[in-house]
Amino acid sequence: MSFFRRKRLFTILIGIIILVGLIGFSIRDRQSLTAPEQFAKDAISWMQQIIHTPVEYVSSIITNLDDMKNVYKENQRLKEELSQYQQTLYEIQELRKENEELSSIIDKTDSDKLDAYHPIQASVTARSPEQWFQQVTINKGLQDGVEKNMAVITGKGMIGKIQSSSQFSSTVLLLNGFDRSNRISVKVNLPNQEEDASGFILGYDKEREALLLEFTDYDREIKEGTFVFSSGLGGVFPKGLEIGEIKEVTMDQYGLSQVAYVETSADLSNVHHVIVVDRMMDTSTQGVTGEEEE
Known part of the structure; x- marks a missing residue:
């Protein structure tokens, strides 16, 4: 047993000496590698290239996906900001319109005609x-203080009358909802004429989208282009209140009298703030004929 132990110990020592020698041989400065070293190095480099190529490809795909995801998020954020900007711009435009409308209402309230x-x-x-x-x-x-048949106007002109109140x-x-039961006594200012033309608004022509005068x-x-104003007869509408502009003048269906189609000065489809005119009027302003708006 002692002989075999010595032999095994001797073998281990010889192996250690050879290993140390190989290590020393491999780490010393040399001009060239041995054939086994070259083979091992080339094999390792080839294996690294085989592994690195698909890894780099997969990595580039993941990077591109991340970039696309970031671009999508950025695009969504920009869309939201653009939508908010458009909404803010719309609100500013609406506030500007409302401010102009309120200013015209205040100017009309302070007008001498009222x-x-x-x-x-009031507000719609x-x-x-x-x-x-x-x-x-x-x-x-x-x-x-709002009562039936009071005139309703905006800063641009008349829009109608009170139909009912709670x-x-x-x-x-x-x-544009008026008919012959809601006629308005009016006058048309004619320059260079001794007297103004007078008449009645008899309703609204839906085909022409104009009032019938x-x-x-x-x-x-x-x-055409002459403006039509309320005459003040009857005490419902103030005298001189603008109604609209004459767009066409013709004869009636019987050829007996002139009629005109009047485009309203106020935009009836876009009404937000109005003035109800309480008719605290001097009766002396009523016409001698006794004609009244109905």
């Missing part, structure tokens, strides 16, 4: 959905 009347400012809260039933609802009623709201019948006892030429 000195004999008590203006009641609802509009009739039916196109043929032209009404809007305002937020002022009997508690605020305690805290009222319904306005717009001019019939003149009374006036056969002179009336030009």
Whole structure:
């Protein structure tokens, strides 16, 4: 047993000496590698290339996917910011329009034409959905002094009259809902003429989208582009309140009198703030003929 132990120990020592020699041989400075070293190095390099190529390809794909994901997120963020910008721009435009409308309402309230009347400012809260039933609802009623048949105007001109009132709201019948039962006494200012033309608004022509004006006892030429104003007869509408502009002048169906089609000065489809005109009017302004708006 002792002989075999010595032999095994001797073998281990010889192996250690050879290993140390190989290590020393491999780490010394040499001009060239041995054939086994070259083979081993080339084999390792080839294996590294085989492994590195698919790994790099997969890595590039993952990187591209991450970039596409980031671009998508950035695109979504930019779309949201653009949508918010457009919404803000729309709100600014609406506020600007509302500011202009309110300014015109204030100017109209301070107008000398309304000195004999008590203006009641109101806002539109609802509009009739039916196109043929032209009404809007305002937020002022009997508690605020609003009564039936009071005139309703905006800063640009007349839009209609109060059709009915409750305690805290009222319904306005717009001019494009007028018929012959809602006629308005008007005058047309004619420059270089001794007297103005007079007549009645008899309703709204839906085909022409204009008010129908019939003149009374006036056969002179009336030009297009002339403005029509309320005459003040009857005490419903203030004198000199702008209604619209004449777009066409012709004869009636019987050829007996002139009629005109009048485009309203106020935009009846875009009404937000109005003035209800309380008719605290001196009776001396009523016409001697006793004709009244109905």
